[in-house]
Amino acid sequence: MRFGLFGSAAARRGSGEFDSAEGFRDFIEYNVEAEALGFHGTFVVEHHFTGFGQVSATLNLLTWLGARTKTLRLGTAVMVLPWHNPVLLAEQAATLDLLSGGRLDFGIGSGYRYNEFTGFDVGMDEVREKFEESIEVILRAWTSEERFSHKGKHWTFNDVIVEPPPFRKPHPVVWMGAGSDRSIREVAHRGFNLLLGQYASPTDVAHNISVFREAVEARGEVWDPMRVGVTRAFFVSESEQEREEALDRRLANRLRQLKLATTPDGVVLGGPDRASGDPIEINLKSAIYGTPDEIIGKLGDLQRAGAGYLLMNGGGSGGGERGRRSLRRFAREVMPAFTEGLRAQAAD
Secondary structure, eight states, X not given: OEEEEEEOOOOOOOSSSSOTTHHHHHHHHHHHHHHHTTOOEEEEOOOOSOSSOOOOOHHHHHHHHHHHOSSOEEEESOEEGGGSOHHHHHHHHHHHHHHTTSOEEEEEEOOOOHHHHHHHTOOGGGHHHHHHHHHHHHHHHHHOSSOEEEEOSSOEEEEEOOSSOOSSSSOOXXXXXXXXXXXHHHHHHHTOEXXXXXXXXXXXXXXXXXXXXXXXXXXXXXXXGGGEEEEXXXXXXXXXXXXXXXXXXXXXXXXXXXXXXXXXXXXXXXXXXXXXXXHHHHHHHHOEEXXXXXXXXXXXXHHHTTOOEEEEEXXXXXXXXXXXXXXXXXXXXITHHHHHHHHHHHHO
């Protein structure tokens, strides 16, 4: 197995009584240390108008992180394409890929939080069309050696050539978030990699990976489990009380995020693993919290489900030094149980 990170920083708003950049700086240092501890990459969210300071300018933050690291892959999870001018986004992403030596993992999606679409005044009924048109323009912008024009329903570009070109050819690795069988097969059909969310049960993870693998192999491609990023919340706790407190923090965070995805008529958007079911039960089933041995057991279940690339979200730790201790213990007491095989293969 291979391990990366998934998550967000937080920049608090206030009256000057505290440093609003503190959360971002802590996030950068956390990722810098993760690279030294052997983590392969990081995926950073894009969210807007939360009131609690989640990352909004994802590529900006990753560019800063890219300058502070050497090998850590820099992922977006996910850039919500319907909100962005696709040519400007292609330029910004290519710049990061070029400066980082091809380390960009370009994760994309359609979005799900109702409050964000309302804030941008983007109708959710036009999301699909805008997503399709946007990815078409972005891929053409990255791969075209000649000027081109585009006249679509949502964007028009006249005689453009996108600069700079990305480092990776033909273009950066594209990851796409999906949850239903139909959308997972669509990711495979496009030739993209798959991002799975953090709330699905191990049984659902196994099903989703199976659907993706079948679709990939149907295209005549060799299966690589590293093409699926499975997000999981983790916390290496020092005591049962600390574990329970971390679970409570994660549940409270989930509930406030669900409010942002709820429409005025009470419908919660975001797919079955996120929007439905008992939040407490989902929290307990999906969070990988506990002692190193308990965490190894839960990760073993995911490994048997076919997971190869685990993206660990340490948000439940509460951050700060407590989060850093959890990260270190995970790297030193959990990861070796799953990564020694990879090291042996690399040495051969």
